[in-house]
Amino acid sequence: MKFYNFHLMPYADVDLDAIDKNGTAWISFSNSNFDPIKGAALYNRYLDEMAYSDQLGFDGVIVNEHHQTAYGLMPVPAVLAGALSRTVKNGKIGVLGRALPLVNNPLTIAEEYAILDNLTEGRLIAGFVRGIGAEYHSMGINPAHSKDRFNEAHDLIIRAWTEPGPFEFVGKHYHFKYVNPWPLPYQQPHPPIWVPSQGSSDTVEWAARMKYTYCQTLSPIKSVAKVFDGYRAAAEKSGYTASPDQLAWSMSMFIAETDAKARAMAKPHIEALVNQLLSIPLQMLLPPGYTSPESLKKIAASGVVGHHKTIDDLIEEGVVIIGSPETAREKLEEFSTLAGFGSILVKTQFGTMPTAMARDNIAAIAREILPKFQGRDG
Amino acid sequence: MNATSTQAGGEPIPTRFKLHDCEIVMRRKGAGKTLVFLHGASGGSAWLPFMETLSRSYDLIVPEHPGYGASDDPDWLERIEDLAYFYLDFLKALDLSEVHLMGLSLGGWIAAELAIRDTSRLASLTLVDAAGNFIEGAESVDIFLLTPEERFRATYYDQDLALSEMERLMTPENADTAIKNNFTTAKLVWQPRAYNPAMLKWLKRIELPTLVIWGANDRAFGPEYADSYQALIPGAEKVVIPACGHVPNVEKPTEFIAAVDDFIARVPT
Numbered sequence: 001m002k003f004y005n006f007h008l009m010p011y012a013d014v015d016l017d018a019i020d021k022n023g024t025a026w027i028s029f030s031n032s033n034f035d036p037i038k039g040a041a042l043y044n045r046y047l048d049e050m051a052y053s054d055q056l057g058f059d060g061v062i063v064n065e066h067h068q069t070a071y072g073l074m075p076v077p078a079v080l081a082g083a084l085s086r087t088v089k090n091g092k093i094g095v096l097g098r099a100l101p102l103v104n105n106p107l108t109i110a111e112e113y114a115i116l117d118n119l120t121e122g123r124l125i126a127g128f129v130r131g132i133g134a135e136y137h138s139m140g141i142n143p144a145h146s147k148d149r150f151n152e153a154h155d156l157i158i159r160a161w162t163e164p165g166p167f168e169f170v171g172k173h174y175h176f177k178y179v180n181p182w183p184l185p186y187q188q189p190h191p192p193i194w195v196p197s198q199g200s201s202d203t204v205e206w207a208a209r210m211k212y213t214y215c216q217t218l219s220p221i222k223s224v225a226k227v228f229d230g231y232r233a234a235a236e237k238s239g240y241t242a243s244p245d246q247l248a249w250s251m252s253m254f255i256a257e258t259d260a261k262a263r264a265m266a267k268p269h270i271e272a273l274v275n276q277l278l279s280i281p282l283q284m285l286l287p288p289g290y291t292s293p294e295s296l297k298k299i300a301a302s303g304v305v306g307h308h309k310t311i312d313d314l315i316e317e318g319v320v321i322i323g324s325p326e327t328a329r330e331k332l333e334e335f336s337t338l339a340g341f342g343s344i345l346v347k348t349q350f351g352t353m354p355t356a357m358a359r360d361n362i363a364a365i366a367r368e369i370l371p372k373f374q375g376r377d378g
Numbered sequence: 379m380n381a382t383s384t385q386a387g388g389e390p391i392p393t394r395f396k397l398h399d400c401e402i403v404m405r406r407k408g409a410g411k412t413l414v415f416l417h418g419a420s421g422g423s424a425w426l427p428f429m430e431t432l433s434r435s436y437d438l439i440v441p442e443h444p445g446y447g448a449s450d451d452p453d454w455l456e457r458i459e460d461l462a463y464f465y466l467d468f469l470k471a472l473d474l475s476e477v478h479l480m481g482l483s484l485g486g487w488i489a490a491e492l493a494i495r496d497t498s499r500l501a502s503l504t505l506v507d508a509a510g511n512f513i514e515g516a517e518s519v520d521i522f523l524l525t526p527e528e529r530f531r532a533t534y535y536d537q538d539l540a541l542s543e544m545e546r547l548m549t550p551e552n553a554d555t556a557i558k559n560n561f562t563t564a565k566l567v568w569q570p571r572a573y574n575p576a577m578l579k580w581l582k583r584i585e586l587p588t589l590v591i592w593g594a595n596d597r598a599f600g601p602e603y604a605d606s607y608q609a610l611i612p613g614a615e616k617v618v619i620p621a622c623g624h625v626p627n628v629e630k631p632t633e634f635i636a637a638v639d640d641f642i643a644r645v646p647t
Contacts, residue, residue, distance in 0.1 A: 027523070028523070136568075137522070137523065140568075140569045141568075141569065142564070142565065142568040142569050143564060143568065144561070144564060144565035144568070281523075281525070283522060283523055283524065283525065287522055287564060287568075288522070288557075288560045288561040288563070288564035288565075289561050289564050289565055293554070293557045293558065293561060296557060297553070297557065
């Protein structure tokens with residue numbers, strides 16, 4: 001199993017009451033709540049946490065992309081990945097990220113990723129995502145075109161990396177007389193592509209067909225297992241057997257000496273993540289056209305959006321692993337047997353967690369968890 | 379004279395009409411001058427009291443737009459201009475002439491786009507709280523960030539009416555249609571948000587008696603928008619209805635119909 005330190009780079013100094021008062025940390029939450037003195041410190045602190053996890057033996061680090069929100073401060077993740085390329089010496093550097101439909105020129109993404117892959121001499125993991133619905137409000141992109149633009153941008157980037165240029169590209173949303181990016185990626189034919197999603201069956205089946213690594217984010221472990229079963233079935237339908245390497249579970253982990261201590265320490269930070277930073281009204285999260293009408297109805301009826309959660313709910317549902325080293329090892333054993341993933345994207349810092357606590361957590365995970373699971377298949 | 383079968387409440391039995399591989403639903407009732415009403419973002423599936431009243435004086439035609447309600451959602455539908463061309467061909471296919479074209483909100487935008495292209499089948503144009511325009515600093519709520527209740531409240535000046543309309547319209551039977559209409563609206567108006575800079579510069583081409591009707595308290599497009607449409611369309615008249623939100627045809631039907639009647643009566647034939 002491979003362990004990646006997955007960072008959201010939240011605005012950890014945020015005033016949680018101000019988010020509650022505004023109703024969400026997205027789109028309408030004024031950036032007058034952002035203090036650049038604090039922001040500068042957070043960026044440097046987070047980059048140091050990433051490098052620290054590399055020194056302690058994590059298999060890689062992963063940055064993220066969201067726009068106009070206190071939830072995460074990485075609207076342009078390649079800038080952070082570029083900084084990491086000089087300090088993360090051993091592990092992979094993943095971007096999850098880049099939201100293809102949000103850009104009007106996907107060639108810039110082909111260029112960014114190619115530069116990063118050169119800088120790291122082939123240690124880049126290239127994420128391709130649609131971005132969450134809120135992004136279509138904040139970036140002014142029509143949600144009705146999201147899937148179309150994703151598919152078209154994907155095809156353009158892959159062709160730009162694999163077909164000798166210059167060539168002409170004519171799509172419905174993107175038109176280029178000359179496609180001929182310099183540089184090309186270091187890895188041949190291109191960096192590994194990862195596709196995160198919340199489990200939309202279209203995306204899961206497509207990723208399986210393309211042999212892209214699929215990541216499931218922020219979901220109870222039982223749904224993760226079901227979605228991964230769907231991926232494996234789709235792979236069989238495409239004529240091959242998926243390896244655990246192709247499946248990544250994205251979660252949060254926190255370890256302290258005892259279960260009680262771990263829970264008490266993690267509680268305010270994980271609940272700030274789930275109940276404040278992630279709080280998004282339905283109409284913000286799912287603008288019309290981002291999903292099918294059927295999915296919209298299903299999600300609206302399920303009542304999951306805007307539902308307040310406690311740390312106990314999150315542990316119970318297996319969204320997170322929080323506890324003593326023994327508990328964490330047991331849970332990970334149980335969950336990996338259940339869901340069969342080969343990679344785990346661990347948010348070692350979440351919500352409002354301060355740096356000393358995050359670094360202790362990184363060290364504890366490296367010491368107590370990695371040795372038992374690293375080097376296994378799944 | 380247009381013979382019509384009607385149902386309860388005077389509603390004409392809807393008919394289906396196919397054009398450009400798209401079957402739409404349309405309701406037609408009444409006799410006299412031809413009045414075509416283009417509905418707004420919330421759809422045109424219902425025969426409303428103001429339509430019944432208008433049908434006593436006019437040959438009223440209310441098509442349900444492609445992408446809305448029980449009409450098909452054709453692949454070619456991508457922007458408001460597509461609907462302008464569709465309705466130009468619709469007028470031609472029905473061989474309508476001397477048409478008094480009226481559009482509400484999104485329908486007003488369609489009507490304006492249509493009129494800058496070709497007025498040969500039109501006698502007059504009426505824009506009611508029309509979308510399509512942009513004025514820096516004027517009030518313009520983002521309907522896509524509102525909850526359903528907030529949306530109803532933003533639509534009406536009279537908040538009791540807002541709640542009774544919400545109760546009447548937000549039913550399980552209407553849920554699928556409401557989602558379909560909202561999806562189509564978003565596709566058509568998302569970016570730039572509910573306006574077309576390329577249309578604004580050509581509104582001066584409209585050489586047609588034009589009436590701009592506006593609710594004084596419209597929160598979707600404040601009354602500055604009425605001033606702007608009046609200024610951009612040569613010779614346009616304007617009626618602003620006090621204590622009225624975004625849909626004067628529903629909120630102030632008496633004043634609304636009086637303004638329409640007065641205007642159309644003065645249009646030279």
